[in-house]
Amino acid sequence: MHINDPGRIIRDAAERLAPALVAIRRDIHAHPELAFEETRTAGIVAAELARLGIAHRTGIGRTGVVGTIEGGRPGPTLAIRADMDALPIAEETGLPFASTVAGKMHACGHDIHTATLLGVAAVLRDIAPMLAGRVLLVFQPAEEVLEGAAAMIADGAGKGIDLALGFHNQPDLPVGRFGFARGACLAASDRFDLGIRGRSGHAAHPYAAVDPIVAAAAFVAQVQTVVSREIRPVHPAVVTVGALQAGTTYNIIPERAHLKGTVRTLHQAARDTAEAAIRRLAEGLEATMRVRCTLDYQRKVPPLVNDDRVLEPVLSAVRAQFGEVLEEGEPSMGAEDFAEFAALAPAFQLRIGSGAPGRDDRLHNADYQPDEGCIPLGVQALGRAALELLS
The missing domain is CATH 3.30.70.360 (Alpha-Beta Plaits)
Known part of the structure; x- marks a missing residue:
């Protein structure tokens, strides 16, 4: 291990994990589940966390999962959240791993998010002694109906959180680029x-x-x-x-x-x-x-407000990991119930480029095809961000 080069440790781990994470993403994509129906997806998450030896709880907010990684020294509690639910859309991609469930599709990339956070879990488990604090891995149901975060918080998922980090794939950014907005970024x-x-x-x-x-x-x-x-x-x-x-x-x-x-x-x-x-x-x-x-x-x-106390360290971590790959964007009038976690503690949502070459994709589209290359890159960005926030 390159003890003095955490960026290289994270990069090597993410690249090694990439094929398995893509396979998990494709499995979840082929079996989409709507809000509060994510029992199969939650089962995959729980099985992976168990395989990694990460303590976890299931049934949080009905179908949510929360994993816990303890760092090597005392420090704050950081929640990293991924959403798991699909949309009531009939898929038209023609992909070999297209939805096998009529009228349901992962057209917003929550399958990408779930696989990415599982990769982050594996990376942070390995570098846990370097962390000062605790990481909560929050796999959330029902984002599309804006009810899953509140349900998880009602079941105790928000208790003791000091910092919160969210992320979303961004098809109008190419793979390899990352975006952010300051202040109120979602409505x-x-x-x-x-x-x-x-x-x-x-x-x-x-x-x-x-x-x-x-x-x-x-x-x-x-x-x-x-x-x-x-x-x-x-x-x-x-x-x-x-x-x-x-x-x-x-x-x-x-x-x-x-x-x-x-x-x-x-x-x-x-x-x-x-x-x-x-x-x-x-x-x-x-x-x-x-x-x-x-x-x-x-x-x-409520609006999702990016707090500089989380935003700035995460931007520094992304630059340290990749160089100048950040693009400052504008707020969106879309909504996201990660805002419920952001109401509990300083928070930031990172935009992860998922645009595939030659495509003009949009979220919630029956032909949505994000570039899977965003998964290992997201793992690197979020893993390095967690290390920065808990250093």
Whole structure:
């Protein structure tokens, strides 16, 4: 072992582990499991941790797994988190290891994440005497529905965490590059369901009915003013109505309409303003459109805020391991429930380039094909980051 060269130890281990990690990734990819269904995936994780001699607990947050590696000296507790769930998408890649489960696919790379963290587990086990503190390996279910992190924390997975490190594959970065954003990097995600009840009637006699479709259309138009006229322009926000269901045929005014929408914000003030505005607009429909409204507004996850106390050491570790491979990016209005762990302790989410040469991939795409070369590189980056944070 190259005792005085931890970067080389980590690199050699990651390269040695790469074929086995790719095989694990392909196995998980072929057998995708949706939120809180990840029993097979969790079984693979538990079996690998057991093979490595790493103490672990299963059934955390229903289907989550937490492994523990004790360092050689006292120090803080670092949680490194990977998500495990797939999406309800019919795969169209044609790969030999494509999904064998109809209508389910790893189209966001959580199979990549799971395999990567297993590689990190193997590396950190071997260099544990060099660590000052403890590492929690958090294999989380149900990220896609933004409920798995909260479920694991409710089962005690967040207890005693001093630092948290997350990561996500990034197809708009080529393999070998890494990205980051400072401060709030991912948005709070809230959602609303608005039920509108009118009075059904014949389409030829609208005066004898109360039309919920017209009321719904008015709400859709009005809700666009929340961002443009009520939230400060320097506070990014998105309000989107993603579904509107009403009626069955040409000549009947229906009794009900139902809308579903999402609200994304990076700042607490904007989050509060958006919710208050949507509630006021729903109440206004009752007065102006003669309908009755039922609004169910749910706050899901807070913004994910990258803390410099974790970000800077991780960037230093990546530079030490690879050289100048970092790209500073912008915040995204996407959401990620790693934010629940970041609310407990200083945290940072690293973006790991997964773009394959000649492809223009996007997450949540039925033809998504990340470059598996990102797995051993992710192992190196995260392993070196853990060493830096627990030095």
